[in-house]
Amino acid sequence: MSQYEFLAPCHFGLESVLKKEVMDLGYEIKQVEDGRVIFSGDETAFARANIFLRTTERILLKVGKFKAESFDELFEKTKDLPWENYIPKDGKFWVAKATSIKSKVFSPSDIQSIMKKAIVERLKQVYKLDWFPEDGEEYPIRVTFMKDEITIGIDTSGESLHKRGYRKLASKAPITETLAAALIMLTPWREDRILLDPFCGSGTIPIEAAMLGANIAPGINRSFLAENWSLAPKKVWYQAIEEANDVRKKDVQMTIQGYDLDGDIIKAARQNAALAEVDGYIHFQQRPLSELSHSKKYGFIITNPPYGERLEEREALPALYKEIGRVYANLDSWSMFLITSYEDAVKYIGRKEDKNRKIYNGMIKTYFYQFMGPRPPKKNIVLPGEE
Known part of the structure; x- marks a missing residue:
């Protein structure tokens, strides 16, 4: 070969x-x-x-x-x-x-x-x-x-691979599917942990997380330029699709939530999740940041808050990031991961990040701030005969 x-x-x-x-x-x-x-x-x-x-x-x-x-x-x-x-x-x-x-x-x-x-x-x-x-x-x-x-x-791809085929409707400043997936993969999140995105927009981060948790191949529902090339026989494409179907987790349970202020964009997020075949894993809700709370512990916030690229939006950023810091402080056992180009984000969040990774989102230099919560206690394993 x-x-x-x-x-x-x-x-x-x-x-x-x-x-x-x-x-x-x-x-x-x-x-x-x-x-x-x-x-x-x-x-x-x-x-x-x-x-x-x-x-x-x-x-x-x-x-x-x-x-x-x-x-x-x-x-x-x-x-x-x-x-x-x-x-x-x-x-x-x-x-x-x-x-x-x-x-x-x-x-x-x-x-x-x-x-x-x-x-x-x-x-x-x-x-x-x-x-x-x-x-x-x-x-x-x-x-x-x-x-x-x-x-x-x-x-060999044709359309960019971030076009999975599910995002028919998008918010004003969406994060790409490839970047969203990478951010999630940079965190310790796994499908058995809660994930919440309070700025979910059209749902990209929650949807990519659900696809990752259920091990759904991102390219399973689209076509590629090389499918008809002699260099890549039809059999390798059939085999790859068969492999993708075999490794998909059918019985996985996940708690993934996406919030946004815009009711219309929440409807779009639900439609996108349905197209991605992950709507059963995600709960989308129109809700402001100020109402963010959760009764369960050891969850993850992974989000892409507004960057404030326009001047009038930038003036609102200090208050926004102060509010992010306030709601996160009330989730004392949670971890938070956010990507932003706003250089004063940590100053207004009010807590020093544990890690900071520079990522270029197109030509925009962004910072992936990582605030680590405590690890959940290990579950006691009951051996046979010890019930």
Whole structure:
């Protein structure tokens, strides 16, 4: 069985979460870089990585990596790559995205045009064709220049993997599904513990938690570009779906709650949860932060409160974060995890965080503050004959 290298991009600061996910799938980590994990796998990885990984934005099939300091060098080295190993005669191919950081070759549109010409020249020689119909499967190419070194991959996913298929309705500033999943995975939360999101919006954090707790594969209800590629036979997709159905927990019990001030967005959250097939695990309710309380101990708050990106919203943040601190103080055995770009959050919460992790949410630098509550007491195990 052939071996391939894959590139899995992620939010800056979450590489360790994605690395663990890839290793748990049984694939070998080749390299971890800022914002991506590179791993190797056989043909099953086309399907399993796309269907099972929760924290990557897409899976790219790595074609090559080289240094280029001029457009001529870019053309020749692109042409030298074995494109025929990936793109068939009728394949539709184009450079869908090019980014350049701290490199001499910096124009994205020129990079796209020159690389397309180089690939065409290569395939002309190999396939003995002067013209390509490009009416077959799609092979969008993505390239990244960093300090004159270019990494080239073909997108196997299509739409970004954060689009699980369940979020038809979204709140004004939603957190992505991939980021929500990663934040939950950074906490000690497990399905037997209470989880509460007091700023749930359209329900992304509660829904991702429920999917994680029930071990529902995030990509089980969507399609992918590589499904019809000859590199990834149909059988590997069928096997991955069968595996996803086998590992799903059917009888799990969870207590997950989502609150929001907006009644319409709570209705949207319920609809999204139903589409994700986790509505039975989550209780959504229209409720203000000031009424947040819980009779049970050792729960988790995992939330994405307002960032205050607009000036008028920012003026309201001190009072909001003071209120977060007040309600959390009344949940004395709970742990709280919140992501925000508001640098004074801890000052107004009124308690020093136990951990703080910097994560880039797009171009916004955010802080994932972690306030740890006490561990619950260990349950007494009753041995047979000791009842």
